[in-house]
Amino acid sequence: MALRKFRIFRGDSRETGELVEFEVECGEGMVVLDAVHRIQAEQAPDLACRWNCKAGKCGSCGADVNGKPKLMCMTRLSDYPEDEVITITPMRAFPVIRDLATDVSINYENNRRLPHFQPRPADFEDGEFRMYQWEVERPQEFRKCIECFLCQNVCHVLRTHDKHQEFIGPAFFVRTAVYEMHPADVGDRREHLKEHGGIGLCNITKCCTEVCPEKIKITDNAIIPLKERVADKYYDPLRWLLRKLTGRG
Amino acid sequence: MATSHCCKDIIERSFGATLRRDNWWVEPLTMVVVLLGFVIYSVWRAFEHANYWGGPYLSPFYSPHFSVDLPRWCSPAFLIIWVPAGFRFTCYYFRKAYYRSFASQPIACGVGKPWKSYSGESKLLLFQNLHRFFLYLAIAFIVVHIYDLVKATRWPVSAAAAYTSPHHAAGPTEFGIGIGTIVILIDVILLTGYVSGCHAFRHLVGGCIDAPSRVFLGRLRHRIWRGVNVFNEHHNMWGWISLAWVGFTDFYIRMVASGTISLEFDRLF
Ligand code: SF4
Ligand code: SF4
Ligand code: FES
Ligand code: FES
Numbered sequence: 001m002a003l004r005k006f007r008i009f010r011g012d013s014r015e016t017g018e019l020v021e022f023e024v025e026c027g028e029g030m031v032v033l034d035a036v037h038r039i040q041a042e043q044a045p046d047l048a049c050r051w052n053c054k055a056g057k058c059g060s061c062g063a064d065v066n067g068k069p070k071l072m073c074m075t076r077l078s079d080y081p082e083d084e085v086i087t088i089t090p091m092r093a094f095p096v097i098r099d100l101a102t103d104v105s106i107n108y109e110n111n112r113r114l115p116h117f118q119p120r121p122a123d124f125e126d127g128e129f130r131m132y133q134w135e136v137e138r139p140q141e142f143r144k145c146i147e148c149f150l151c152q153n154v155c156h157v158l159r160t161h162d163k164h165q166e167f168i169g170p171a172f173f174v175r176t177a178v179y180e181m182h183p184a185d186v187g188d189r190r191e192h193l194k195e196h197g198g199i200g201l202c203n204i205t206k207c208c209t210e211v212c213p214e215k216i217k218i219t220d221n222a223i224i225p226l227k228e229r230v231a232d233k234y235y236d237p238l239r240w241l242l243r244k245l246t247g248r249g
Numbered sequence: 250m251a252t253s254h255c256c257k258d259i260i261e262r263s264f265g266a267t268l269r270r271d272n273w274w275v276e277p278l279t280m281v282v283v284l285l286g287f288v289i290y291s292v293w294r295a296f297e298h299a300n301y302w303g304g305p306y307l308s309p310f311y312s313p314h315f316s317v318d319l320p321r322w323c324s325p326a327f328l329i330i331w332v333p334a335g336f337r338f339t340c341y342y343f344r345k346a347y348y349r350s351f352a353s354q355p356i357a358c359g360v361g362k363p364w365k366s367y368s369g370e371s372k373l374l375l376f377q378n379l380h381r382f383f384l385y386l387a388i389a390f391i392v393v394h395i396y397d398l399v400k401a402t403r404w405p406v407s408a409a410a411a412y413t414s415p416h417h418a419a420g421p422t423e424f425g426i427g428i429g430t431i432v433i434l435i436d437v438i439l440l441t442g443y444v445s446g447c448h449a450f451r452h453l454v455g456g457c458i459d460a461p462s463r464v465f466l467g468r469l470r471h472r473i474w475r476g477v478n479v480f481n482e483h484h485n486m487w488g489w490i491s492l493a494w495v496g497f498t499d500f501y502i503r504m505v506a507s508g509t510i511s512l513e514f515d516r517l518f
Contacts (some may be wrong), residue, residue, distance in 0.1 A: 207358035
């Protein structure tokens, strides 16, 4: 056991809140969330923070730890030098409710606006589809998303420029890709991606990919292929000509 | 229990403001130095308009070479260099690299930006969507570089039959290999690896298909797509190594062309 220093954001807005310093006994194997719980138990019972599973699966314990978006339950204290003060702040891209709890409801609104799964007519009378594992593997990667919103939090379009109304953000490009690349789906989401999703605002700088705890290759496997699809429809003069000539696509 | 206000870094509203404690500036700084170094070298070489071929070798900065009369100020490199330059400039990976390091959009993740407004690739930068057209040209350039490689194995039979202009010997030639041939071979391999992992290529070969089992040649295209993924996963690495090597290839050929390295020394057999 050793004493470690933490600075934790306290308050109900970034303008008036402050960083409060705590010293806690920390032992081997502890994660940041353990330390926060110990602070709650011993020093600040009213410290607000969300958590649920403590296993990196519910996606509720996201925060900025030393300026980097992390799941607190998956971030080991041993990742930081013993004499380093660990600073924990609420996810920067979202309004603070209190302390480490933020208001992420804009994500649920954006999610509701996404075009839904649009399956082709079923292949069998009982409503089943025929598809192979090798072709459905691609969207399965995106199914790993635990909706922690760390990617939304780190994306500069939201974090710095606050464009929540124009830009659905990486998590919802991932969600769109689940449907768009599904073998049984026949929907065309390109207009939605361009006009409402704001995919042109993403400049593929990959911060989202760097922080995803599920290691989803958000930029390479979801966003860029979607950008290519949007380019097919809107920015490819050859395809435009082909469409005019054949009346297809 | 001490308290402190730390809004500047929490809010990240000024350039460089962050709570990060690691050396986040090292990566963008390295990129600026390397990319700027490469751009300066290649612009200088394009303007140099000399020492771009020697013996059977033609510099990739000047290939393909057209036998046309150009005004003195116009280097033949200008005719072609916009293709590899445009291809790399619009490459999804290099876009990331220079948006971060040169434009601070953002300079590093979770670090304050110097800009108040932002339109990403939705307005001025819409042209980045034309990357696929540079891809088509880059594929043609690979073919040209393979031709250069084949030519780099043809050596004059006698001194009297020496090369008089790029790829053009005055007399009969025979098969031979020099250090330059190997340098060009590696260049072709690295360039092919880089182009093979291109996102636009990946989309073209099979990424645009959702239900491969239901389209003509779908299974085959899916397999090619998977092959492209292998290169795509390390596209950044291929991008950097091929960039460095194409610079080195030009540098080596310049050495041969200027006589610093003699053809006798260069030829292995
Ligand atoms: S790659 Fe796009 S979505 Fe991801 S963090 Fe960067 S700008 Fe945001
Ligand atoms: S894509 Fe990754 S980072 Fe984004 S919400 Fe899903 S799991 Fe979290
Ligand atoms: S508590 Fe569930 S992900 Fe951390
Ligand atoms: S994406 Fe890098 S070359 Fe096309």
